[in-house]
Structure formats: C-alpha cells, structure tokens
Amino acid sequence: MSEAQFPPAHPFDDDKLKEECGVFGVVGVTDAANFVALGLHALQHRGQEAGGIVSYAPDAGFNSARRFGYVRDNFTKQSLMETLPGALSIGHVRYSTAGSKAAAIRDVQPFFGEFSMGGAAIAHNGNITNADALRRELIERGSIFQSSSDSECIIHLMARSLQRNIPSRMEDALRRVEGAFSVVAMTRTKLIGVRDPLGVRPLVLGKIGDGWALSSETCALDIIGAEFVREIEPGEMVVITAEGGVESSHPFRPQPSRFCIFEHVYFSRPDSIIGGRSVYETRRQIGVELAREAPVEADLVCAVPDSGTPAAIGFAHESGIPFGMGIIRNQYMGRTFIEPTEQIRNMGVRLKLNVNRALIRGKRVILVDDSVVRGTTSRKIKEMILDAGAAEVHFRIASPPTAWPCFYGVDTPQREKLLAATMSEDEMCQHLGVDSLKFISLDGLYRAAGEAEGRNAKCPQYCDACFSGEYPVKPADMIEKGFQMKAAE
Amino acid sequence: MSEAQFPPAHPFDDDKLKEECGVFGVVGVTDAANFVALGLHALQHRGQEAGGIVSYAPDAGFNSARRFGYVRDNFTKQSLMETLPGALSIGHVRYSTAGSKAAAIRDVQPFFGEFSMGGAAIAHNGNITNADALRRELIERGSIFQSSSDSECIIHLMARSLQRNIPSRMEDALRRVEGAFSVVAMTRTKLIGVRDPLGVRPLVLGKIGDGWALSSETCALDIIGAEFVREIEPGEMVVITAEGGVESSHPFRPQPSRFCIFEHVYFSRPDSIIGGRSVYETRRQIGVELAREAPVEADLVCAVPDSGTPAAIGFAHESGIPFGMGIIRNQYMGRTFIEPTEQIRNMGVRLKLNVNRALIRGKRVILVDDSVVRGTTSRKIKEMILDAGAAEVHFRIASPPTAWPCFYGVDTPQREKLLAATMSEDEMCQHLGVDSLKFISLDGLYRAAGEAEGRNAKCPQYCDACFSGEYPVKPADMIEKGFQMKAAE
C-alpha cells in the first residue's frame, strides 16, 4: 500500500488532534451498502486511513469489504459494491492512532462475530478506557483476538454473553466497557445504535424513505437525502427494523452528559448540526468572542485554511478588519515529494499552502487558526507570512490551550509533546516568534457553544479534558501505563 | 486506469472551462526532475489527467516518464524519480480535450525527438489552430505521428528544419505554427522558453540558486523557493544555460499582446502574479465591480467554492452585506459513486458540496460564481439552496456570459451547448429559476483587471473571444470543420 494513496486529511494533519472514527448505518432501503458508501464519504474527515462496510441479504448472508484508503477510491467500484447486497448495512471510517505499528487490514472495522443465534457486526467510534484489562481477561478464557483494536473487546464480550438475543448481548457487553462509545451495529434483521452514558461522541438518527439511518453527523444524512430526526441520547440504545421502526431503551445508569467540545472546534464538519447547534455558527461565534477577548489593531484577518475560516469570518465581522485569503491551499495536496538536493525551506508546508504574497505584503495580519498542538506548523506558517513581507503577525486561536491528551477516541500526542503542557501563553508567543498570540478562554468557548453563562465549573456541560485535564471517565489503561492525572485542587 | 484515480479538479469540472496545460522547466540545479515534480504539483490545477517529465544527464542521456493521474501519486516515488537524473529537466501536466477518445499515454507530453545534432523535448501549453493542415502536409512527406496531439507538429517541423542547431530549428517550426503557445523545451544543454506573439498563455521566468526556472505561473516558483524574475514577453524566445544565463530574442513579427483574460477569472491560481497583477486581487475587484453594477438587497453573500470566493469577498465588502460559508465543499471529492436504487436528487452535486442549512435558512442569499457555462450545475445549486430554506437566491457571475468556444488551449463545449450562446440574461435567469442573475460587464471585467478605462474596443488589451466572439487568431482548422465565426459588424 503505497504512501501516495493516503493523501492527508488536512494540510497540517501531523499537527492536529484527529478524530479517529466515523460510523454510519441504514436499514430498509434497497442496496443499502451504496447508501453507506455515500454516508462514509461524507464522514471521511473523521478518518482517512481505511474504511469498511458490512451488509446482509437473506440469500447472500453477511458480506464484508474492508479497504485502506479513501471511500471514493474503493467503495465506488461496481464489482466491489455488488458483493455487498441487501437492505441492511453498516460502515466505518478510521484513522490509525499515532503510536500504532503499520496498519493492518484486520484492524479495520466493522468487526464481525458469528454467534449461535446468528451473526453480528459492529462499528465503534470512541475509545474503551479499560480495554487492556478486558483483553487480558478474555484471552485468559480462550478468546482469540484478531486485531490490535480496543473495539474488538465488545464483540468478544458479546460472544460470551449468556443472553439469547443479540441486542441483549450487546447491552451485556457495553455494561462491562468504560470510556466513550457511539456504536452502530447490525444483526440479520436489526440496525442498532448506542451512545455511552456521557454521550461523548455524536450519533444521530435519520429517516430515508421507508428506512432509517444512523450517522456520526448530520452532514452524512444530507448526502443521501435523509431527513434528520434527532440525536441518539447519551446512554440510549435504539434497535431499528424496517417494519417495526425504532425501539428505544436506556440500559445504563443515567449521568449528566459530557459531549466532546472539540467536535465543535474542529472535528465535525461545519455543515453539521450538533446538540441543536450549527457547527459553522459556533465556530463563527468563537471568532466573535475572540475578537472581543483579544482585540488587536491590524489590516487584515486571515484564516489558516480551511478549518480556521469560520472563526476568521467571525473575527473580521466583529472587529471590522477586512477578511482576506492570505493563505491559499493547494487543492491537490501531497506530502511525500522527494526533497531536491538544494534544500527548500519549509517544503512540507509549501506542498499544501502558499502565501498570497500580493495581499500580505506590508500588512499587519491577524491569523486565525483552530488550535495549537505541537506548534510546529504555526512556526512555519509564521515564517512564510513574514517572508512574504507581512509587517506584523498576530495569532488568534479558536480553542483554549491544548494541554492534556484525549483518551476518548482522539489521536493526541503524548502530554509532553503538547506545547501548552509546558509553556504559558507568553512563552508560546515567544517560542512561535509572533507579535501576539491569544487563545480563546474556556468560558468564551462555552459561550460560543451556546452556554450563555460560560462553563459550569462544578458540572461542566461538555467534556473539555484536553483543555482542563478534568477527565469525566478515569483512563484506567493509561493510568496503569503511568499516565499522571492532574492533581485534585 | 480506473476512473477513481482521476478525482475531479473542481467540484463542477464538467460545467467549467478547463485550462488544458501547465509547463515547467529548470536548469542548473542538482536533481532537476525533483524540482519539476514540485512545480507541476503547484500547476496541477491546469491539468489533472496526466503528467510527464523529461530530464537529461550527460552520463544517462535523456530519460522520460509519463503517467496518468496526479503528480503527487506518480512523481513522488523514489524508484521513479531515480530514473530521471540530471540538472536539466522539463515537465507538463495536461487535461484531455472533451471530444477526444479515451486518453492514450502517447498523447502525454513532453514530446521527444532525436535529431542528427542531438535530442530535444518540448512541452506545450496552448493550441495550434492550423494543426490539421500541418499534420496532413507532414504525413504526405513521410513523418510518422505517434499521438493525436496538435503539439506533435512542432517536433516534426523541427525534425525537418534545415537549421543546424535546435533553437534555430524551433524558431523555424514555430514560425509555421498559428495559434497560442507557451512552450518550454530542452536540449542536452539548454532550457528554452517561447511565447506566441500575442502572448495568449502565460510563461514566467524564475531564479533558483545558480539555476533558472520557467513556469506557467508564479505560484510554482514559490513552491520551489525560486525568485520571480519577470514574465517571458509575448513573442519572446529565451535560451538558458546554467553557465551562460538567459539569452533573449524576438523571432516573430511584433503584435499587440492579447493575454487570455480568463486566466484572471478562473484558470490561474489566486496566489499567482500575472501581468504584474495579483490574480486574487483582480478577482476580489471583480466582486467589487459586480456589487456596483448589479446591487441587490440581501442578507448574505456566499461563494460557490472555491473559485468564487475572492469575488464573493469583494462583493460583500463593497455591498456591506455579510459574507458567509453557505456552501461547504467536501474535501474528499469523488464523482463515481454508484447511485443507490432509490433516487437521490442531485447526487452528483451532493458528492462535492453540501449546503450549510442552518446559515441559509430564511435568508436572501447572493451566490457568487466565477462563470456559467452549460448552466447545469447552477440549476442544481439553486435547488439545493432553496431546499435548505433560502428565501431568495440571486446569482452574481464574475465573468461576462460565455458565448463562444475557445480554440487557444481551453476545453470548451461546442457553441450550441453554451447557455449564453442561445439565451439572453433574462432567459437564463428564468431558465435557472433564480430571483435574479447578473453577469459582470466586459468593461467591468477589464476595469477589475487593471484597465481603468475598460475595454479598448478597437484594440482589446486581452483575448476575450469566449465572451466577445472576436478571435485574435483565425481558427483555421475549426473553420474547415464548419465553425461559423461571428459576422463582422
């Protein structure tokens, strides 16, 4: 599998937090797998490494296809899609975790298990925080794991459940599991959706013709022309059949929800609706809040494309400083060109971006980016902007300092690699060599996300562990591996 | 070569005029082909179907690699690039013409010829308007053509020239050729650049270390860190060696220049500098002119991404109406998904775009697009916008009505397929079903492009044949095939 087949998701994807998965499923429509392919295509931003689809038809049984690379490059071939017949289908796109070894196709979901009462397939978005312990226990009892994925625990727990139907086995399994999970699963007749009690990762329900769809985000309902019905609630399980419709239950102990606030900042697509709010509008509003919190005199507001654009538009609008395209993104990104012998400065960045020199020259520029993770890309962009003749460079960041790793389904560097874990805002400003650097405050972010009073420190409305270090679920496996939680205050 | 390997250049590339080529060359740098690969990557928007690179090294001779697909997918492999050694190299990216049969690798440039005094390779951007006649004459005399490309005539004319050196043979050849051409060529020691007397297509000169570069656009100089020196002049020929520098001559009869104005509107990248002007700034200014020429009361200015964005920003700025991202582009475009049995309305468009429903709903929307060609896409976008609940839709087009085909290196539909060839502005408005539709005037476009007095009707400063039907070079082959020119007024 050549590297060139994995064009990067984002110009600086090695300096971003990365959502690890998107899930999608439909029931009650002819050739369901074709809908799933479209849905996964719309969720491609949630995972570019690989994708898989499982379908079921009474005369063909369960069929599965898992492939590395983009949905558009694999699940568009007639010859492949014909192997996935039936009116019931689920799919998954994934991003590999940073630390893992070379990806193996056996790590690509959905995972499938044949039980005595029939088969089941599952697709999981999130991360199981006690997976290591569960895995040890299951192996001890004779389960054979086929992947290195934490998600595989769920299907083994189901295989060993004493329940006599698959939804009940899934309840059994998920009650043993800790962490964040939005699961889409299927049996021969049922489409199943579950969200963990905190509702960390998104999952929505749509209606398409006589059938139903489950999706990580509403933008994937749009692509297949499905109507957005509602979000699956935190802790809710829905079991859907074409004939019987949606049966809802709440198998877990209720808890206050803690949806991932970074979905608003960066992970979700701006045209999705989350928690009743437009992601685009939230991001634009972050720009407005930033302009209020950290104003600066300047000539031009630019975005680091594309994720910084809505906040930049909001900043420009609030500040009255004109918005312009100071950085142009190459639409045909690639990151593996062979470096010519004569060194090209910042070649990696140049492959993805170019400065609009004529616009930038002589101007005081406000650059709006969504986040600072390692800071390596921010430095390079600053250099390019200055090389192009900018008079001043002011960074405005649409999220608070990212100081803690996420253990709920997001690929984050180790804590010591996070710039904000070791430096104050001033030190970062100096480190990046910019004229000013300001992050939005946690309260500002909550306000932009619709919480007029800001963050409720006693019982935060969102999971913001990456900013606050307050983890709503104890990361058990990581603590066993030596991770130090923030000292209680 | 599967279809999936050709992701489209632009969300609506089947409803756009398409530049057919980009050319690039360097001399005097180690591993020149690696620089050419980078340059072609930056010019990928000028041709996505295929690319080719030729290099020369004294101990390895001429070597060539021509491939279908993106530069990033082919010319990034160590194993391939190692077959292209040397300090002198040229390359080409191309788009196939609409009417041609299935593309053949033999149509991919650069073309190469071995002459008695050594080999030469050429890469051509533009179109030869008397190629059919030249081809017939050359075949009659015993030349064997290997491709269906008009550009191959040049190398055969060179082969038959009685001149004793290759630059002189190229002069001989290009004097026989009519039409538009920006050529980058190479011998064993020289890098050669030529522009036709009208200078229809762009070509610029850059300096990199001790060496030199020729490129269709300045953005490709930026990617390799080369300094932009100047444009090659219309009718100029430069012969460059690493040691001797740039020798300039003007082998053709001088004429007033007629640069392609559509390069400003759409073909060139916004971060390129053309004719001393920023393409981005011209486009933004088009939006300003549009807002003056065709104002309308509305709540929101949106762009059809990405090419309409600078003009939309300009329109918003001039009109005071807020700019917003009403249409979100899928970053992982694809166009060949299998249509599920239950019809999805406007599926082709949905694969590429989604409406930002929360932003659009209830609003009077101004939609800025760069051009209207067939109009098919405009209709679909209008439908999506209305489905999402917009109150009104007003189209503002950043170019005059495209009523005539281009014969100078751009892929245009036949005249009868051009919406503006058969309908007035009002008819188009009705046909598209929008609340209003306005194109920028030809004078407005010229003003935005820096001609304060607008278009000089007696002697237009640009080639605008696609708008005006006034062809600066008679399209001889097309007339022979029955094309009717506009009656003289």
Place this chain on the structure above:
Amino acid sequence: MSEAQFPPAHPFDDDKLKEECGVFGVVGVTDAANFVALGLHALQHRGQEAGGIVSYAPDAGFNSARRFGYVRDNFTKQSLMETLPGALSIGHVRYSTAGSKAAAIRDVQPFFGEFSMGGAAIAHNGNITNADALRRELIERGSIFQSSSDSECIIHLMARSLQRNIPSRMEDALRRVEGAFSVVAMTRTKLIGVRDPLGVRPLVLGKIGDGWALSSETCALDIIGAEFVREIEPGEMVVITAEGGVESSHPFRPQPSRFCIFEHVYFSRPDSIIGGRSVYETRRQIGVELAREAPVEADLVCAVPDSGTPAAIGFAHESGIPFGMGIIRNQYMGRTFIEPTEQIRNMGVRLKLNVNRALIRGKRVILVDDSVVRGTTSRKIKEMILDAGAAEVHFRIASPPTAWPCFYGVDTPQREKLLAATMSEDEMCQHLGVDSLKFISLDGLYRAAGEAEGRNAKCPQYCDACFSGEYPVKPADMIEKGFQMKAAE
C-alpha cells in the same frame, strides 16, 4: 485479484484430484522466512491458490504475510520479506476446495492465536472430519471464528485448553480432532510438528546447518540444501528448539498406519522420497505392472504430460514399445482466453496441450495417464489424438478407478460426478470412445508401491478410500450432510 494470476497447476486441473496443502517450517537459521519461501516454492504443486508465512523474532514479535497467488510472485519481494524477520518461521500453501465461495484471505493459513502464555501459529495439511461439530460447540461457548476453514478449530481448542504450555495445549486440541492432519506449528521458541495416528498425510524432518526443518515432502528439503533425516512417524509429535534439538513424543493411541496411496500416484513430486521409496520409481513401476496386467499391440507409448510420464516410461520399457512425446505441453499455460466467435473445438485443452501430429499420424498409440476423475479431459485428448491421424488409441491408467471422494484433505468431486462411480471399465471405455481402456488393479498398485504381496485386505497398508470406499476414519461431518458410506460386505 484477476483470474489470470492463477495459472493452473496442471494442464487438466479441473479434472484431477487436488492435494489441498503443503506445510513447511524451519528453526535455528538466520532469516528463516526466506528458507520457508523457498520450501513453499518447492511445495507449490500441493496448493497454488494462496500462501502464507509467519515468523518470530524477539525484537519484532510475530509477523505474518498471507497472499493469493504463487509463492514466486509474492514471497520474493525484498520489501515483504523484510517484514518477516527471525530465526523461526512456518508457512503454508493451499488449494481451495471445489465447493467453497470465492476465496477470502482470512482463509489463508498459518492461523495465529495470542494466548496468555504467548502466541502460536499453525499450518495444517489434511482435513478434520468432525470440524462442523467442533465449530458449533466452540461458537456456543463464545469463540469467534474468523475463517471458514476446518483448521481454525485447532487454534480455538488450543485457546481454551487449561494446559499451561503451548505444546500441551496442542496435544489437548488434537486429541479432540478426528481426520487427517500433518501440522507444523510454532511458538516464540519452538517449532512443532505432528502427524495424525494413521499418518495419512506426509511430514518429514530435515537438518540444515545448526537448525531444523519440517516439510510435507523431501523435495523441499533439497531446495534449501537441507539433509533429509527421517519421516515424522504416524501419531508422533516433535518439539524442536535450536538449542535443545528434537524432542519426540507419541500423544495419541497407536494405530496401524494408513498413508495416502494417491501421494504416490499423483500428489507428491516424483523427486520426493516417501516411506523410504522414490515416488518416481513407484510411478515407473506402476507402468511396468500395467504393461504386465494389460498389454496391447501398439507402435508408440505416450504420456499425458507431465504426471503420466514416469508410468509411460515404465510401460514402454516393460512392453518394448518405443516411448515418444506424442503430446506437447505448452509451458505458458493459461485457461481464460476469450473464445473467438468461430468455435474452436476443445479450446480449453488446446491452450495447454498440442498433439505432435507428425509423430502420431498412422500409429497405434498407448496413452498413459495417472487417473480418470470426471473423464472430460480424457475424451478431449482422445479426440485430439484421433484428429491428428492416430490409427488406434489405448488408454492405460496408472491408478485404479476413482470411485469415492476423499475427505482427508483432497479436493474431489461429489461421488456422482466420478466416472467410475457410475460406470464399469467397459462402459467407461465406450463412453470415452477409445479402442481400449485399462486401469491398474489395486493389487498391482500396491505391488508397485513396494508391497510384494499386494494389498492386505484385512488391514490395508495404505489409505485407498478413493478406490475402495473403505474409509479409515469415519467422515462424521459428511455423513451428517447425507453422504452414504459403502455398505459393509
């Protein structure tokens, strides 16, 4: 995976019994996987569909590569072989069973399981006759099967064993298994070999430098320059380490051995030594016995190449009739050419064979073939021979009539498809339209295989179920599916 990548193993492989597997393993040599690749290449005749290799190195852990197609096309690539480091490695080549659906990579062995005391990989040649029942039982208890292969039962039985080391777990597992098995397995430190109590399938031990090898046949020891030490005995288990050498045990209840006699007739390579006998010599001797049992006046003895050649040589020698190459095999076999519109008679056969017309014309020809399965190919060859002008055609078959399917690791058609299951020798002769047809007798075959007294009817020295219908292990799964065993006499 295009069909063209699976050139057939034998010119008439759709009309042959097919051995389903070959196994190979080495311990105690640097880069063990390279030796395994060579060994599998020498065993390719035992399975052409797919191959797999697992290796272990202390610093790299277990690594695995499984591929469709020939060993020479996959396991010769530096980039792949570098992923298989270590001094301990096993491998497997396989043929798919006739009835199975499109092959899946997950059915390709070796199979791997991670247990609490470490990982193990197994490669299995043979067939488990109670696999269906075992599978049901294991699923009932929560095992998740990944393949459709009977061999996977072994690794799940091992996973559930209460023994604390892997060789003991393998004993546990194999005691639950019925049928034929020659297994090569590995842990992090040990190479393990086992043969079932009847010793139906072959397995031999070799010495290479300071290390050891296990192989289905001796010809694969030759290719790596290993010395043939001895056969693994029926019912024997060997556990081999680089330091400790070979530890032998006999974990099963002893039984008289029943080696597959068809290994002598067709499966094994003629240059292998089996049971102390040269396969080539046995086959030549079959020809001698045939000439004695079924002489006929003729001008020429020919073989159906290549497997009939040794018997043809023996027949010619014994009868005094000259041996000649009457049928020439195409060395570049293929079976999927597109049939031209004008029908070519016997096109399938012509792709593989051509008659040596000049030699055949006017002659009375004895044609020696190894077996008659469906008889379809025999008919076509007869036609080609007669078309070429032969005066008479006499078939002499180097095995008794194949009247019963094999359930011990050989791909045979259903009983009703076997020509000999429904016709007498005379009827077959008439059906094939030949001048005479004679099979070697069962006693003659045993004599040729070294049993001077012929077959011991009370306690046959070999498994000859395909000829006699006497199955030494009850085919439990098949009986459950309705297979009728021969009535006891």
Place this chain on the structure above:
Amino acid sequence: MSEAQFPPAHPFDDDKLKEECGVFGVVGVTDAANFVALGLHALQHRGQEAGGIVSYAPDAGFNSARRFGYVRDNFTKQSLMETLPGALSIGHVRYSTAGSKAAAIRDVQPFFGEFSMGGAAIAHNGNITNADALRRELIERGSIFQSSSDSECIIHLMARSLQRNIPSRMEDALRRVEGAFSVVAMTRTKLIGVRDPLGVRPLVLGKIGDGWALSSETCALDIIGAEFVREIEPGEMVVITAEGGVESSHPFRPQPSRFCIFEHVYFSRPDSIIGGRSVYETRRQIGVELAREAPVEADLVCAVPDSGTPAAIGFAHESGIPFGMGIIRNQYMGRTFIEPTEQIRNMGVRLKLNVNRALIRGKRVILVDDSVVRGTTSRKIKEMILDAGAAEVHFRIASPPTAWPCFYGVDTPQREKLLAATMSEDEMCQHLGVDSLKFISLDGLYRAAGEAEGRNAKCPQYCDACFSGEYPVKPADMIEKGFQMKAAE
C-alpha cells in the same frame, strides 16, 4: 513492472540462445484479435518479455494494445480484448536483446504508421543488419524514431516511399533492408506476409474457415484449429484479403535459401513442422546421430529438461541404454527469491530443477542437453548430479559448439563469452569437470535435419553461422562496431 511478472522461459534462460520474436496475423474471421491472442500464446516460447496486438475494424479504425508480460496475463481480459475489434489483426511477442537498457513499452511491436493513404502496422521477426546506417540517414532527413528497435526503420522507409499503395511501399522499404526478416503486416483491408530472400526465419500460411492466418510456426495454427497450407517461400510476399485470397509475388532477387538450423535444435516448438520436417523428429534423430558418433558405456540416459528430452529419447533408443527422468523441473519456476543468509549452493538452479536422487545414485549417467553457450549452467547441473551420488557424468550435446554470435534475430552473448569460442572440446570437458563431453558434428546435425549427405560446404543448406562463423549476410552494423569476422580460408 516487477521482476516477478517475468517468469523465465526456460530453466536456464540466461545460458541459452534466445529467439527474439514470434509473429502472427489473421484476416477474414470475426474478432480476429482473439485468434491472434491464442496464436501468440502458442508462440510464447519465441519471446516472453512483451506482446502486442493491432486490429482494424471499419467503424473503430486501428486499435492497439502493447503490454509487458505473458500473453495469458494480458490478452485474456475481456475489457482489453473488447478494445481490439475487427476481422483483421496482427500480433507480436518479443524477447529483449541482452545489451539493451530497461525495456520500454515503445519498443514493443507491432509498430504503426499513418500514411496519406491510410495506416499500416508491422510485426517483424529477425534482425536488420544495416539498421544503424538506415536510422542515421532517416533521422538526417527528419524522421523521428520512437523506439530503439531496428524494426522501426521499416515503417519509416515505408512512410517516405513514393509508391501510392502500402504493399508497394513495403517492397520499397524491404529492398533497402539487409538481414533476416519474416514480417507480418496489415493495412485496413490486407494481411501481408514477407520473408527475406534467404528465408532465415520461419513463416507459414494457414486456412481458418473463410479466412487466412500467418504464423511463425505451425503449432500456432493448431491452437486456433487452422489448417496448415504451406510455408511462405524465401523471398516471397503474400498479400491476403478475405475476399480475394492470397496473392503471391517475389519482389527480391532470388538466392539459395539459408534457413536457421538452430530453429530445429532449440527455438521452434517440437510439435511444429518446419521445411516439411517434424521438429520433434529432427531432435530425436539428433540423439540417434549422437549415439552413433559418441557412444559411451552408461546406465542411464537423462535429458536436461525440457529441450533436451527428444534427443535423449533418440539417444536412449539408439544406444539401448534406458531413458529416465534424472532431473525434475519445478513447474512454478521463479528466479528472484531472496537468498537466505546461509548460502545455498547453486540456489539459482535449485529454483528450477531438482535431481531425482533415488534414480541417479550410483549410476553412470549420460546427460543430453541441446547446447552449451556460456557453460555456467552445465557446471552447476554436473555438480548437482554428482552431489546426488552419480558414478559418472557424460554430457552429450545436441548441437555443435556454439562459437559465433548470431546477428539475425537471436540474442547471443558476445563472442568472447561463448565457451566454444575460446576452448576446444577437450578443454571444455575439463572446464566443466565431466567424465566426457561430446557435441554432435555439423554433418551429423545436417543429417538429422534430413540432409542425407550432410552439409554442403560450398553452399550450405542452412544458416549455421553460430557454429561455422560463415555469415550469409554481412553484419554491417556490427562490423562498424568492431566485430571481427572469421578470416577467409
């Protein structure tokens, strides 16, 4: 194009003379290209590197496909064959010459030229001995060569001919050409075949239904069920149409024919008929002559498979010593396995052959091979035979010592690499370390080829330059490059 896709033609193909081409064409049959694919498959032994097919249909024009690799791997795909419609088609298989650089697809025939009266395609078997001079002259006049092939001169000479129809242009062209050629060509309506005046390379005519076929060998007529009509005569040109049948002419000055005698020894398939003789029978008779000329006491006659087998059968028959399969060929040859760290002696040979140890042990073995070129393989085989315990090894070679390179379409090493160019028979025997070594005499070879009186020294009946150094056509280009011809006696 990975190496693994080129499995070798013959176990020791790096130590053999290699025929460089096979040609085939049909006219007057529906879907002619499918017949050509079959014919080329039957001629694959004449060239394994690449193949090409051109077809013509009135509504589709000329179409062409050229591919590296085996015919069976390329021209069996429906999708490819559908691009080659029409009732007229020609094809070519080729072997690259030893000295050439990495093969390029542009060197793969048929070559095509568009002339003013229509297109023509040609496929050439042989070698043009004045190609360098012709090429220089053509380039001087403005022809552009696309390949490094000598054969391309023919199409350029045709392009420049003043004749008004293509067959006449071909006559013009071939009269300028020196050397050996059997050409199959096609226009839009005609299939054309030509042999050079000496008739060095073969070409035969066949009848298939209402149509006609031309082929290098009769074995390719057999595969498509065509009837062998006659050989094309030396110096003959046939122009064939579906309606008008075969028109014959003799455009060259008549000369006594000099067919390549090595076609009998090795190049042609044993089931072909050449010059009215069975190739198999000639080879068998060589063995008979060898047994008479060079008898030796021994226990066993073996062939180096597969090409030595007919002569070994003849030797065994004449000498009364039994024939046996002492060397077993691996049917799945490969030559690129990665050598394990611990050296395997003669690994290259082991991948292709294995000694039948049980048969060889203790015996005095006569080994019959077709030729000795470099001698490297002979040494290795001798070592393997002795390692296996043979008592004596006697080589008998079915051709005279190969002491001179061929310049007529055969790939031979430079003269100094030919063992027989520098050593006497005795020295070679010592060099190879065998108990005896004997080559057949030139007269013996001629007798076996049907010349009862042996070779006519004044006017040899065959071309035997590789044995005698007497070149019937002066190798002009090679002499210019410094090749020293044998001094006149």
